[in-house]
Every structure is written in structure tokens, then in C-alpha cells.
Amino acid sequence: ETGVTQSPTHLIKTRGQQVTLRCSSQSGHNTVSWYQQALGQGPQFIFQYYREEENGRGNFPPRFSGLQFPNYSSELNVNALELDDSALYLCASSRGLAGGLNTGELFFGEGSRLTVL
Amino acid sequence: AQSVTQPDIHITVSEGASLELRCNYSYGATPYLFWYVQSPGQGLQLLLKYFSGDTLVQGIKGFEAEFKRSQSSFNLRKPSVHWSDAAEYFCAVGAGYGGSQGNLIFGKGTKLSVKP
Numbered sequence: 001e002t003g004v005t006q007s008p009t010h011l012i013k014t015r016g017q018q019v020t021l022r023c024s025s026q027s028g029h030n031t032v033s034w035y036q037q038a039l040g041q042g043p044q045f046i047f048q049y050y051r052e053e054e055n056g057r058g059n060f061p062p063r064f065s066g067l068q069f070p071n072y073s074s075e076l077n078v079n080a081l082e083l084d085d086s087a088l089y090l091c092a093s094s095r096g097l098a099g100g101l102n103t104g105e106l107f108f109g110e111g112s113r114l115t116v117l
Numbered sequence: 118a119q120s121v122t123q124p125d126i127h128i129t130v131s132e133g134a135s136l137e138l139r140c141n142y143s144y145g146a147t148p149y150l151f152w153y154v155q156s157p158g159q160g161l162q163l164l165l166k167y168f169s170g171d172t173l174v175q176g177i178k179g180f181e182a183e184f185k186r187s188q189s190s191f192n193l194r195k196p197s198v199h200w201s202d203a204a205e206y207f208c209a210v211g212a213g214y215g216g217s218q219g220n221l222i223f224g225k226g227t228k229l230s231v232k233p
Contacts, residue, residue: 042223
């Protein structure tokens with residue numbers, strides 16, 4: 001069973017640039033969630049995708065956007081990067097909301113560490 | 118508003134000693150509660166979860182947690198700590214189950230150090 005994989009693992013950008021982070025969900029999972037974890041903090045929910053549509057969003061501005069593809073992989077895009085966007089970005093996958101037991105268990109990738117200079 | 122509080126930022130215990138990590142939550146309905154562990158440079162791994170039923174739940178790596186509704190707590194325990202348990206531990210509450218299942222609210226974490 002392949003786990004959640006994220007790329008790139010590390011990247012450095014400058015303020016104002018745009019970044020795309022990628023996530024492949026675990027086999028059999030059709031829901032992907034994204035979290036931002038600033039240094040010394042717990043993860044904060046950005047948004048979730050189910051069946052290629054956004055299904056829930058945390059308190060993040062519109063410059064944080066995402067996509068989910070038919071194979072359930074996902075991208076997180078951040079435009080107009082700010083210094084405070086420096087963080088570990090975590091992707092998590094889970095089984096879908098419809099059909100089967102909804103365990104609610106999230107399986108996390110190892111994250112993409114973004115540094116904004 | 119839903120929230121999770123982990124009062125201890127950093128705890129140091131001796132190897133072989135018992136461990137209890139505290140977690141208090143604020144949530145209007147019956148909560149779904151989780152404990153995750155994060156090793157340096159790693160993602161989060163689920164230790165255990167509480168949805169309903171028996172308030173004492175067993176998890177992986179010898180961890181257990183007890184849900185106490187009257188105290189709004191979900192403390193994590195282990196009877197004998199191993200050096201490999203050194204990591205950061207996060208308590209989380211499920212804020213949107215049935216609708217947005219990915220919406221977990223995490224505490225700020227407790228860093229566990231283990232003395233030889």
C-alpha cells in the first residue's frame with residue numbers, strides 16, 4: 001500500500017512569487033486535506049478536496065487555492081507569497097465521505113517545507 | 118469556537134518512567150478526538166482515536182488515552198516510556214465530521230524528551 005507522498009520536500013521562494021506543492025494520496029483514498037504548520041505550532045487546516053471539488057476551508061485567504069485530479073492527487077497553490085507563508089505544508093488523505101465506513105482517519109505525508117525570503 | 122489546549126509545551130521523562138500528556142478541548146457536540154505523533158522531519162502518525170463507546174482507548178506503540186467528558190479532557194498515557202518515544206505529540210479534535218471530515222483542529226503540541 002503506497003502512502004501519501006509530497007513534493008518537493010524543500011523549496012525556497014522570494015516574497016511575491018507563486019508556489020505549487022503536490023500530493024499523491026494513499027491508495028484507496030479519494031479525499032485530500034491540506035494543512036499549514038508554522039514553526040512551533042500545530043497544523044492548521046487550509047482546505048479539503050473531495051471528488052475534485054473544495055469541500056471545506058479554513059481561515060486562509062483566496063491566494064491559497066487548490067486542485068484535485070481524477071486520480072485523487074492534489075495541488076496546493078499559493079500566490080503572492082508573504083514571509084509568514086514560511087511553514088511546513090502537510091497533505092493528508094482519507095477515505096471518502098460516501099460509501100463505506102467513514103473512519104475519519106487522516107494519513108499524512110512528510111510535508112513540503114517552504115521558506116519565503 | 119472549537120479549540121484544543123495542550124498545557125505543556127515541553128516534558129522530559131526518564132526512560133522507563135510513566136508518561137501523561139494533557140489535552141483539553143472545547144467543542145459543542147460530541148467530539149471526535151485524536152492523538153498524533155510527529156518525529157523530526159516527519160509527517161504526523163495517528164496514535165489513537167476516540168469516536169464513541171469505551172472512554173479508554175488503546176493505540177499503537179503502547180499508548181492509551183482516556184476521554185473524560187466532564188473535564189473536557191483526552192489525556193495520553195504510557196506506562197513505560199522508551200527512548201524512541203521522543204517526539205512531538207499533538208492532540209486534535211474533529212470539527213466537521215459528517216461534512217468536512219478533514220477539518221481537524223490541533224493543539225500546539227507537547228515536545229517529549231526522554232532521558233537515558
